[in-house]
Amino acid sequence: MSLHVYRVGPESGRAIVAVHGLKGYGGRWRVFAEEQLSDFQVFAPDLRGHGLSPGEPPWT
Incomplete structure (x- = not known):
């Protein structure tokens, strides 16, 4: 299964993975990241x- 991923910031920057809560989605991190x-x-x-x-x- 593929997940949709938002990417914000310079390609040369160190990587951070931000995970949303139960009712969220990845795009909620955009403004904070910028x-x-x-x-x-x-x-x-x-x-x-x-x-x-x-x-x-399936959900297991």
Whole structure:
């Protein structure tokens, strides 16, 4: 299964993975990443069934 991932910041920046909460999606990290983490490359996935990521089963 593929997950949709938002990427913010310079490609040369150190990588950070930001994970959203139960009712969120990865895009919620965009403004925070642009304002507070501008030197980092932030990857924020939409977890299964959230945002633009698929939500089909099986769920185990």
